[in-house]
Amino acid sequence: xxxxxxxxxxxxxxxxxxxxxxxxxxxxxxxxxxxxxxxxxxxxxxxxxxxxxxxxxxxxxxxxxxxxxxxxxxxxxxxxxxxxxxxxxxxxxxxxxxxxxxxxxxxxxxxxxxxxxxxxxxxxxxxxxxxxxxxxxxxxxxxxxxxxxxxxxxxxxxxxxxxxxxxxxxxxxxxxxxxxxxxxxxxxxxxxxxxxxxxxxxxxxxxxxxxxxxxxxxxxxxxxxxxxxxxxxxxxxxxxxxxxxxxxxxxxxxxxxxxxxxxxxxxxxxxxxxxxxxxxxxxxxxxxxxxxxxxxxxxxxxxxxxxxxxxxxxxxxxxxxxxxxxxxxxxxxxxxxxxxxxxxxxxxxxxxxxxxxxxxxxxxxxxxxxxxxxxxxxxxxxxxxxxxxxxxxxxxxxxxxxxxxxxxxxxxxxxxxxxxxxxxxxxx
Amino acid sequence: xxxxxxxxxxxxxxxxxxxxxxxxxxxxxxxxxxxxxxxxxxxxxxxxxxxxxxxxxxxxxxxxxxxxxxxxxxxxxxxxxxxxxxxxxxxxxxxxxxxxxxxxxxxxxxxxxxxxxxxxxxxxxxxxxxxxxxxxxxxxxxxxxxxxxxxxxxxxxxxxxxxxxxxxxxxxxxxxxxxxxxxxxxxxxxxxxxxxxxxxxxxxxxxxxxxxxxxxxxxxxxxxxxxxxxxxxxxxxxxxxxxxxxxxxxxxxxxxxxxxxxxxxxxxxxxxxxxxxxxxxxxxxxxxxxxxxxxxxxxxxxxxxxxxxxxx
Numbered sequence: 091x092x093x094x095x096x097x098x099x100x101x102x103x104x105x106x107x108x109x110x111x112x113x114x115x116x117x118x119x120x121x122x123x124x125x126x127x128x129x130x131x132x133x134x135x136x137x138x139x140x141x142x143x144x145x146x147x148x149x150x151x152x153x154x155x156x157x158x159x160x161x162x163x164x165x166x167x168x169x170x171x172x173x174x175x176x177x178x179x180x181x182x183x184x185x186x187x188x189x190x191x192x193x194x195x196x197x198x199x200x201x202x203x204x205x206x207x208x209x210x211x212x213x214x215x216x217x218x219x220x221x222x223x224x225x226x227x228x229x230x231x232x233x234x235x236x237x238x239x240x241x242x243x244x245x246x247x248x249x250x251x252x253x254x255x256x257x258x259x260x261x262x263x264x265x266x267x268x269x270x271x272x273x274x275x276x277x278x279x280x281x282x283x284x285x286x287x288x289x290x291x292x293x294x295x296x297x298x299x300x301x302x303x304x305x306x307x308x309x310x311x312x313x314x315x316x317x318x319x320x321x322x323x324x325x326x327x328x329x330x331x332x333x334x335x336x337x338x339x340x341x342x343x344x345x346x347x348x349x350x351x352x353x354x355x356x357x358x359x360x361x362x363x364x365x366x367x368x369x370x371x372x373x374x375x376x377x378x379x380x381x382x383x384x385x386x387x388x389x390x391x392x393x394x395x396x397x398x399x400x401x402x403x404x405x406x407x408x409x410x411x412x413x414x415x416x417x418x419x420x421x422x423x424x425x426x427x428x429x430x431x432x433x434x435x436x437x438x439x440x441x442x443x444x445x446x447x448x449x450x451x452x453x454x455x456x457x458x459x460x461x462x463x464x465x466x467x468x469x470x471x472x473x474x475x476x477x478x479x480x481x482x483x484x485x486x487x488x489x490x491x492x493x494x495x496x497x498x499x500x501x502x503x504x505x506x507x508x509x510x511x512x513x514x515x516x517x518x
Numbered sequence: 519x520x521x522x523x524x525x526x527x528x529x530x531x532x533x534x535x536x537x538x539x540x541x542x543x544x545x546x547x548x549x550x551x552x553x554x555x556x557x558x559x560x561x562x563x564x565x566x567x568x569x570x571x572x573x574x575x576x577x578x579x580x581x582x583x584x585x586x587x588x589x590x591x592x593x594x595x596x597x598x599x600x601x602x603x604x605x606x607x608x609x610x611x612x613x614x615x616x617x618x619x620x621x622x623x624x625x626x627x628x629x630x631x632x633x634x635x636x637x638x639x640x641x642x643x644x645x646x647x648x649x650x651x652x653x654x655x656x657x658x659x660x661x662x663x664x665x666x667x668x669x670x671x672x673x674x675x676x677x678x679x680x681x682x683x684x685x686x687x688x689x690x691x692x693x694x695x696x697x698x699x700x701x702x703x704x705x706x707x708x709x710x711x712x713x714x715x716x717x718x719x720x721x722x723x724x725x726x727x728x729x730x731x732x733x734x735x736x737x738x739x740x741x742x743x744x745x746x747x748x749x750x751x752x753x754x755x756x757x758x759x760x761x762x763x764x765x766x767x768x769x770x771x772x773x774x775x776x777x778x779x780x781x782x783x784x785x786x787x788x789x790x791x792x793x794x795x796x797x798x799x800x801x802x803x804x805x806x807x808x809x810x811x812x813x814x815x816x817x818x819x820x821x822x823x824x825x826x827x828x829x830x
Contacts, residue, residue: 173795173796174794174795176796177582177583177794177795177796177798180582180583180796181582181583195796198582198583198796198797199583199796201583201584202583202584204583337667338667338684338687339666339667339684339686339687341687341777341778341779342686342687342692342772342773342775342777342778343773344773344774347773354668356667356668478795478796478797479791479795479797480791480792480795480797480798480799483774483775483780483791486775487775487776487779487780488779490775490778490779490780491779494778494779496779513797516579516581516799517581517797
């Protein structure tokens with residue numbers, strides 16, 4: 091039978107139509123998560139399989155045993171490009187039922203109706219978590235909470251004691267505030283004739299927060315880090331850059347590249363996590379012998395807290411099972427057992443009072459853990475929930491212009507705030 | 519006999535002797551379409567649909583998770599006032615100017631070097647081709663390591679008293695370094711194309727020129743270059759399109775922010791940065807993609823037209 095042109099065109103359109111549905115942003119539907127906990131669900135984590143395969147397989151097996159008729163398929167994605175993977179899944183309608191997220195990833199998903207409002211669907215669990223942690227997945231301009239809080243971290247700051255000693259600085263008195271950091275960094279650069287920088291990264295929005303700069307207005311509708319305090323911080327960083335106390339390649343650095351600089355002794359201080367100690371031991375034994383561990387630099391008395399969450403896909407067909415599993419992963423018992431496997435901290439109420447987080451046994455690992463747990467109690471998540479990747483790039487580029495002297499710190503921050511506000515408005 | 523049986527069974531004067539098992543059935547009008555359907559479907563899904571979709575999106579304010587609405591030429595008007603777009607256009611254009619002449623000329627010289635069949639030449643041909651097959655990520659990382667402030671090249675420069683050079687921290691040196699990597703990686707590929715072209719240049723022409731007293735350089739200019747001129751145009755067209763669309767080398771060497779203050783951003787990097795992620799501006803990124811498409815088509819036409827004019 092001959093195929094007419096019209097039939098062929100219709101067939102082609104039919105074949106392509108499903109693709110054009112990408113990102114159509116259906117509404118999230120009901121928040122009702124009641125009903126029998128059963129069915130197959132998918133659970134996506136963020137680069138956890140390599141180190142915690144057994145933990146998650148055990149966790150899933152226990153859940154399936156507790157709720158017969160459920161089956162959890164575990165997907166783990168690499169750290170690199172995680173946000174892109176989520177956005178591709180979200181746009182393609184293949185977002186897993188339960189997803190490991192950070193607050194800045196939740197915001198656009200919630201706005202697109204893809205994150206379940208847990209205040210409505212799982213409000214009964216709210217009291218199990220620290221208030222601040224539960225609030226961390228709220229989105230300015232929206233009502234509701236869009237992910238269960240999972241683990242928290244502050245991350246220590248490592249420093250190279252021998253470089254401090256060579257510069258005549260006391261290796262047992264690392265800088266604690268930004269003012270102390272700037273003074274020590276200039277001294278280190280001067281004594282090493284510009285060969286040893288103290289930092290390898292330009293200031294981020296979290297640095298502005300820890301310096302005491304107000305990041306957004308009180309309504310959360312516009313950025314405000316171009317105030318006098320912000321200008322002061324950037325001016326100090328310019329001084330560091332000119333004195334080579336900030337690595338010359340800081341303007342293009344990534345966390346990986348600055349970590350390598352620290353490993354090779356080109357940089358005296360670098361933020362990290364307790365997991366890095368193992369790397370230092372293996373890759374740079376001399377550095378490991380001289381490693382100093384201190385808290386994040388802060389002038390506000392509050393360190394930055396990184397928050398992880400577990401979100402439920404608002405469009406899942408298995409809401410009851412998904413909510414139950416997300417809660418199961420993040421409840422006090424399982425957060426505690428996960429915390430004992432890795433240097434993270436539970437977001438559940440009362441967990442940080444466990445002796446595991448309060449008593450040292452003399453090793454570096456426990457010292458880092460106890461110090462971090464202590465600092466967590468008044469830590470602040472300085473990363474604005476609505477601060478997107480595009481905004482990070484805008485700020486970074488303007489900071490670079492100021493450091494290079496192409497713009498004054500005032501101009502640079504005004505431009506950065508303007509660009510971020512425009513992006514914020516475009517987000518809707 | 520089988521043939522006569524067939525003739526009796528089906529008196530078809532056009533194929534009286536074809537055995538039953540081998541007889542070709544009458545072709546249906548739809549048959550060509552059925553054969554072409556798998557290919558057409560693949561082309562439609564992975565080439566035509568994304569292309570048309572990009573064109574359509576360029577006129578919308580679509581974002582990653584939000585369909586958006588028709589905004590007419592708003593995205594293109596915004597491009598005119600976007601400093602980063604002009605930086606991207608400048609860098610992509612500079613990349614064409616810096617890379618294309620080198621990729622047209624150097625592989626030809628390399629091909630002339632390795633053209634002769636002398637002992638061990640296969641090794642050199644393979645060696646020059648190796649960068650082509652190496653992963654661009656590996657290549658990028660190696661060159662970042664070499665050009666780092668504390669890398670091998672800077673250590674050597676310091677040892678001979680030149681001092682360290684900020685290959686990866688200076689806006690222009692970074693772009694030049696990325697261009698050098700592109701040329702280094704592309705030499706072998708275009709060398710192979712030239713080797714095929716050189717094999718077709720009649721030896722008699724060289725011999726006649728030599729008899730007339732032409733030296734090696736004169737023979738190159740008067741015999742080799744005219745003979746491979748069309749290949750040079752092809753290499754020019756291919757390399758200019760690739761250079762204008764450069765992403766990996768600059769991304770790996772300049773970092774995701776596109777060098778200091780984003781000054782090394784190319785247009786394709788801008789498309790990636792603007793249009794991806796959960797808050798990506800797909801509509802705006804599509805508008806930049808349309809500009810990239812128009813410029814690359816123009817580049818192709820320009821090079822091919824120049825070649826045709828040269829032939830006339």
